[in-house]
Amino acid sequence: MARRAEIRRIAVRLALDNGLEAATTEAISAAADISRRTFFNYFGSKDEVFSLEPHQWTAEEIVAELRERPVREKPVESMRVVVQSMAAATDFAGFAAEWELLQQLYRRHPELYSRMKLDQADRAIAALVAEFGVRLGVDPAADLYPGMLVNAGFAALQAAENHSRTGDRDLASLIDEAFALLARGL
Amino acid sequence: MARRAEIRRIAVRLALDNGLEAATTEAISAAADISRRTFFNYFGSKDEVFSLEPHQWTAEEIVAELRERPVREKPVESMRVVVQSMAAATDFAGFAAEWELLQQLYRRHPELYSRMKLDQADRAIAALVAEFGVRLGVDPAADLYPGMLVNAGFAALQAAENHSRTGDRDLASLIDEAFALLARGL
């Protein structure tokens, strides 16, 4: 597993230095001193080496987070806490240096970031909607509320992230503000 | 341009009949009776032939739609109208038959749909946020409201779409309901 992280680090470094274009699987493999074939043993695709994966929550973790909230808590509040913990997980994950590199890469290639987020997000949303359905005792296929709540929560995360990228405000406080808007009504 | 639509139709047909796997550029080209190279003259990528493009609003159209709303209208209401028109454009666009085929394909390959939506959505969101900034006389980089409003609006669209895919309710009324939740507060 250390190997995997090592390759990832080298690949990101390479992409930042010579451009994403130049970071072919061949070049990455050479830089990491492994064969192209071995690269694909560690990563299922070239994209995967630039993914958020190690810094990103999984759908399961997120649902677990939600389960820990008191059932009687207001749903928006539960969602807020969940989103905050997603943001916290993404923001640091304890590997400040490595994460910093990836962030640079994403800043330079926003389309890459979008693609990466898409993966987990879709699954996480579905899982959270189901769980809220259970907690609220409604059927998400019949009641719009759970779906709207979760999607709006992710929208808040996205709005806050975009904002903190341009401005200099703290992500956590932006999320709180976004949720305040949601709770109060736009 | 009729040619382009023709190729698209053939490609979608092929993917539905023989599976998305079998619909290689080679196979599509053969079925459309053109060379592989010519296929890439019409479409920049294989994905593009399965894109929402002809049934989809552009960022510019969406912003134009917003500009037509009275400035004093409540922002949520403006956003609701914009989203409704996006949904309407996506839903029919006058080509019921062709669109029906694409929908089948998307139903069979949800990941395809996600990827397709991502493209325009990112640009449309950015454009709408900027326009709301102007209309409301605030700087979107300093004020979270425009970003939150637009992202929440897209969240409403997504929630409504997911819902209408599983249930049988009318998309437009689902969108209205979603916006009612947003306006009132979750």
Next chain:
DNA sequence: CACTCACATTGCACGGTGTGCAGAAAATGC
């Protein structure tokens, strides 16, 4: 040490996507 068993690494061949280039072919204007 010799042996084997598990496992990571590698080379190779292949099928697929996407692009630049230059020539053929077809449509268009005169």
Next chain:
DNA sequence: GCATTTTCTGCACACCGTGCAATGTGAGTG
């Protein structure tokens, strides 16, 4: 009928991703 412009095409190439078989490599065992 001929010239010009546009479209189509073949070809070569770089790149991604995968199956398969061979080759290390290292640990444990007798």
